Amino acid sequence: xxxxxxxxxxxxxxxxxxxxxxxxxxxxxxxxxxxxxxxxxxxxxxxxxxxxxxxxxxxxxxxxxxxxxxxxxxxxxxxxxxxxxxxxxxxxxxxxxxxxxxxxxxxxxxxxxxxxxxxxxxxxxxxxxxxxxxxxxxxxxxxxxxxxxxxxxxxxxxxxxxxxxxxxxxxxxxxxxxxxxxxxxxxxxxxxxxxxxxxxxxxxxxxxxxxxxxxxxxxxxxxxxxxxxxxxxxxxx
Numbered sequence: 654x655x656x657x658x659x660x661x662x663x664x665x666x667x668x669x670x671x672x673x674x675x676x677x678x679x680x681x682x683x684x685x686x687x688x689x690x691x692x693x694x695x696x697x698x699x700x701x702x703x704x705x706x707x708x709x710x711x712x713x714x715x716x717x718x719x720x721x722x723x724x725x726x727x728x729x730x731x732x733x734x735x736x737x738x739x740x741x742x743x744x745x746x747x748x749x750x751x752x753x754x755x756x757x758x759x760x761x762x763x764x765x766x767x768x769x770x771x772x773x774x775x776x777x778x779x780x781x782x783x784x785x786x787x788x789x790x791x792x793x794x795x796x797x798x799x800x801x802x803x804x805x806x807x808x809x810x811x812x813x814x815x816x817x818x819x820x821x822x823x824x825x826x827x828x829x830x831x832x833x834x835x836x837x838x839x840x841x842x843x844x845x846x847x848x849x850x851x852x853x854x855x856x857x858x859x860x861x862x863x864x865x866x867x868x869x870x871x872x873x874x875x876x877x878x879x880x881x882x883x884x885x886x887x888x889x890x
Contacts, residue, residue, distance in 0.1 A: 663806070688701050688702070690702075711724050741766075744769075747762065748790070757770060770789045
């Protein structure tokens, strides 16, 4: 469901050639032509993935549209916001990588997402370049939730900054702190100086650590030998 937005914002008029009928025909043509070949692997034969039968193209009307059943700008914005903020965890999976099937049981992953994750495990051996094992906890998805053209009216960085400024203003209001724009003298000056201090042990610490490691190893070997002797003598309880 693409939305229109020009370099100057959503009020930018589309070019004269971009009519509703032309865009609708283009979307249907693209859906008919798209094809992703998948090579044969293991017991799975080669196949070609194509678009399914579910294709719904509708014009997006302005907020003051009154026709029942038509999509309006607020409705689309709510729809996009709902699914853009959903994550794989809402299906019952976890927010970190899972390395094996046993972990799924220990983590209590529900049956449906567990089957999807296990499918990623199985397909990873056949298609390792897809990195399905690394992203099994995301049900195999490792991309961005949205994309846009280079001439879009805003950037994701700008949106993140607006969100950060809003949350900072909320926090200042909760703590009773002044707005930095109104009170420049109230800003916080942060002084930071970094210097490399080294890494690892000093020569003396290295000798001490090696000595401790040898003692621990000797103690473990002595204990194993003692247990073996007790077992051979039959005196082990």
